[in-house]
Amino acid sequence: xxxxxxxxxxxxxxxxxxxxxxxxxxxxxxxxxxxxxxxxxxxxxxxxxxxxxxxxxxxxxxxxxxxxxxxxxxxxxxxxxxxxxxxxxxxxxxxxxxxxxxxxxxxxxxxxxxxxxxxxxxxxxxxxxxxxxxxxxxxxxxxxxxxxxxxxxxxxxxxxxxxxxxxxxxxxxxxxxxxxxxxxxxxxxxxxxxxxxxxxxxxxxxxxxxxxxxxxxxxxxxxxxxxxxxxxxxxxxxxxxxxxxxxxxxxxxxxxxxxxxxxxxxxxxx
Numbered sequence: 001x002x003x004x005x006x007x008x009x010x011x012x013x014x015x016x017x018x019x020x021x022x023x024x025x026x027x028x029x030x031x032x033x034x035x036x037x038x039x040x041x042x043x044x045x046x047x048x049x050x051x052x053x054x055x056x057x058x059x060x061x062x063x064x065x066x067x068x069x070x071x072x073x074x075x076x077x078x079x080x081x082x083x084x085x086x087x088x089x090x091x092x093x094x095x096x097x098x099x100x101x102x103x104x105x106x107x108x109x110x111x112x113x114x115x116x117x118x119x120x121x122x123x124x125x126x127x128x129x130x131x132x133x134x135x136x137x138x139x140x141x142x143x144x145x146x147x148x149x150x151x152x153x154x155x156x157x158x159x160x161x162x163x164x165x166x167x168x169x170x171x172x173x174x175x176x177x178x179x180x181x182x183x184x185x186x187x188x189x190x191x192x193x194x195x196x197x198x199x200x201x202x203x204x205x206x207x208x209x210x211x212x213x214x215x216x217x218x219x220x221x222x223x224x225x226x227x228x229x230x231x232x233x234x235x236x237x238x239x240x241x242x243x244x245x246x247x248x249x250x251x252x253x254x255x256x257x258x259x260x261x262x263x264x265x266x267x268x269x270x
Contacts, residue, residue, distance in 0.1 A: 004199075014054040014085065022200045027193035032132075032143040035196040038071070040156060041145065043118075044068040055188075066117035066149070071112060074120035078108055096128045098153075099145070107151025119148045124158075130174050131167070132158050136166055157198025164188040222223075 004021040024042065029035060050058065058065060075083070081093045084105055091100060100119065100132055110119035123141040126134055132142035144158030161167050168187055171178055178185065 013061040024198065024199075025195065025197045027195045029159060029194050029196045032122065032123035032145055032196065035157050035159065036074070036122075036145060036147075039157065039198050039200075040068065040072050068118065069114070072118045072120055072147070073114045073116055074122050074145070075106070076127065077121055080121050083109065084188050096125050100152075102117050103148050107148050107172045117150050121148065128242060130170050131161050133161060133166070139205060147198075154215045155198050156176070158196065160195045160197060161196050162192040232254065 001020070001023045004220060006017050006019075022042075024035075024038065025143055026038070047065060059148045078093070079099075080098070080102070083094065084102055085091050085093055086110070088105055090101075092099070098106070106119055106121065107117075109115045122145045123135055123138075124144045124146070125210035126132070126140055126142050128141035129144040135141045135143055142158060144156075146153050147157070161170060164185060167181075168178060171181065199203060
């Protein structure tokens with residue numbers, strides 16, 4: 001568990017440059033449902049521990065803590081898109097991903113149908129998850145999932161490829177050369193058990209539980225291109241790489257740098 005620094009293009013209010021992530025990676029799994037079952041136990045343990053050891057703090061924050069069901073409900077990606085079309089008349093069928101509004105609709109449906117704050121969406125398109133094994137039932141969909149918490153993506157996870165030849169094929173399909181990945185691929189050349197991963201964004205979970213204003217402000221202001229409500233300026237990524245200084249000069253604007261390796265971001269007055 002620790003800080004993560006996003007080093008890829010992003011331009012939403014939900015994807016911040018730095019966030020706290022709890023990464024779970026393990027091997028010898030059957031499929032992505034093995035990961036989902038483990039993730040349910042992890043979340044239940046966290047929530048149970050908070051309720052047991054931090055009741056005063058939770059009361060102070062008026063925290064709306066979730067109840068984690070014994071089995072978190074799940075819906076297939078294409079069924080989720082069909083459900084949205086049937087219930088809301090918005091045709092997102094064929095889209096490669098879920099929009100924030102799609103996730104909110106699905107979160108509300110999970111509350112109505114299962115009385116659950118949590119919902120797994122399984123089987124994302126292979127084009128969205130190219131380094132995940134395809135589903136045996138339909139190879140156009142991947143053995144992967146997102147976990148929604150109160151209508152917001154909390155975790156993206158799934159089974160990972162573990163055969164050297166499968167990685168070479170996946171890279172070729174994606175149009176990537178193998179040379180930049182040579183060191184990583186070497187680990188799979190002589191055999192690797194089926195692995196899985198499920199990194200989770202606990203900043204988002206905290207926001208949903210606490211209803212915390214400063215947390216919400218951070219999420220709305222710390223992403224590339226987002227508007228800083230406090231400073232009245234726009235934030236842009238101006239440098240990627242390893243930074244050793246504690247400030248990036250930017251006349252007439254607020255500047256800040258996360259710890260290395262990092263993104264240097266600049267707030268530009270509008």
